[in-house]
Amino acid sequence: MHAYVRGGFIAFAVAASLTVAGCGADAEPKQAKPGATSQPQQQPKQPSESAGEDTEAPAETLAVAQGAKGVELRIESAERDAGGFLTIKGRISNASGATVVLPAEIRGDETEVVKHGMSLGGATLLDAVGKKRYYVLRDTDGRPLTTSGLDTLGAGKSTAVFMQFPAPPATTTEVSFQLPTFEPATLKLS
DSSP: OHHHHHHHHHHHHHHHHHHHHHTTOTTGGGGOOTTTTTHHHHSTTHHHHSTTOTTTTTTOOSEEEEOSTTEEEEEEEEEEOTTSEEEEEEEEEEOSSSOEEOOGGGGOSOHHHHTTOSBSTTOEEEETTTTEEEEOOBOTTSOBSBOBOOOEEOTTOEEEEEEEEEOOOTTOOEEEEEOTTSOOEEEEOO
8 A cells, every 4th residue: 555655745746846847847947958038038937948048049949830810839849758758839929919818729629638627638740741630738637748837928918838749750751730720830840
């Protein structure tokens, strides 16, 4: 029973860290090496999303998906890891002069995803050459591994977002990023 309690605590700790990381909390700045304390004053939340790329992240845009009413999703990084995952990070912003209600379609329409509220769970990557579509990963409870709690975005506001997918093969260098109600965007992978 002692091992079960310890395992439950570990599962709780992992879930809590994923929740904090998904909410844009400042848990990652520990990884930032140069100027971690001066960067949050320039762009709040940006350093926590790209801790190791303080000077490059704001200037680098890999792709832009245009939505309705002045909303856009700017993809700033797409990183493969050794575990076979592809993590996409960026910012969703509202360039209009009014608060925008984000469309429910962006969460997708799968029952498991819908029951966990608003998210970017409807995002997919389309590999036209390999003829495969990659969906946002889900945890064991069906929660999408992406930013959640998105419902409205104030005028001129933006927020950091992330999505995690199974990584396409290393030979795949380009995919189409698709998010319901947004125009598709071509994303180059390294």
